[in-house]
Amino acid sequence: MYIVVVGGGKVGYYLSKALLSEGHEVLVLEKDPDKCGVICDELGSVVVRGDGCEARTLKDVGTERADLLIAVTDEDEDNLVSCQVAKNKFHVPRTIARINNPKNESLFKRLGIDVTVSSTNLILEHIEEELPINPLVHLLTVGEGNIEIVEVKVPEDSPVIGSKIKEVELPHNTMVVLMIGKSGARVPTGETVIQEGDQVIAMTQPDQEAVFKAAFTGKK
């Protein structure tokens, strides 16, 4: 695949390195001459100095034949415009934008960016996984943010210990898809009995997660 990467900061650098090692043809666009120098020294002549939002620069690097454009600068508006120019002027089939402000995630989707990656949200999710305080952990978000996979650990004082899954009052659009307990992981049925320390993994919606958490922990 021919992939154009806009932005040669840390994200752009490591992304390009990974893509190159997988055998893709990669071109990095970066405005800053020092960063260009570093990329050129470390990764070879895969970098062009220029503004990845400018149609002329994108044309010069052959964006017409690119299979994918990934914009990873630390300015959301620059990433948006890069992707829009690539899509509208050069008909690049797939565009990916890095998002720094999580508020922009739904907006970018609405404006036609194929995939968005919110670096702030990813960091928050990883930190959350390490925190013992919150019993609810976000594992994955799918379907434009409407559906998420979350995990709750059943605490020792949970009111549902010993109950069957079918007896738990789940919020609507929520389904328990996996239970991990002392005896290993199992796909639950309505008859599965909940035990202390079980990790309950469920598919739910962002506005239902608090109800889901409360159902298994007894705490609001």
Added chain:
Amino acid sequence: MKIIIMGCGRVGGYLAGLLEEAGHEVVVVDMDSYSFRWLPPEFKGKALVGDGTDEEVLKKAGIESADAFVSATQGDNRNVMAAQIAKHVFNVPKVVSRIYDPLREEMYHEMGFETISPTTVSAQMLRDVILG
């Protein structure tokens, strides 16, 4: 009309004065309060400090009831992003942006946005003066 201007530089500030003089309600948004020095001294509208690409800030500026939105900051990309928010999220009836880069201006114009490129306009005006 209720008009929101994002970016209070020379152009934004002057435009705010012109529109107010014509009897319209004007709200100016800029990230830096020092920029409000470009507003005319007699300006009576609202001047709001904040990022015009932030939906919350735009709501505070009253975009939900605005008749027109102008983006005139120094950054082309910020301007087109704000214009898209105004048009697609808040359905503002009239949205216009300043875009310096003529190629980008042309593209967003083709995408259905009202755009003005000062680069093209001033180059043409200068040419007309020189060539008579």
